[in-house]
Amino acid sequence: MPENGSLKGKRQVVKAITSRVANKFNVAIAEVGDLDLWQVATIGISCVSNDQRHANEILSKVADYISDSHFEIEVL
Structure with missing residues (x-):
């Protein structure tokens, strides 16, 4: 997430991604490291x-x- 310069910016991006994914796909999602x-x-x-x-x-x-989102992220 190179566009962020702080933990606050990172948290905003992570929260946006996790909320959207959880609501759209009905999965459990959380930041688990770093x-x-x-x-x-x-x-x-x-x-x-x-199944x-x-x-x-x-x-x-x-x-x-997540890969197609407008955030500058890389999925590994």
Whole structure:
């Protein structure tokens, strides 16, 4: 997140992404690492399904949605 110069800016971006993803895809999402680094955020996403294919499809859609967002981020 190179456009941010502070933890406050990072938190705003992370909160925006996590709220949108949680509401749109009905998944659990939270920042799980790199809490003290303003340049990097590690976000964990979880979904529950009785069909592995469906769960993988949802997680793939979430990754695509985040990658296509207007934020300057890289999904690994």
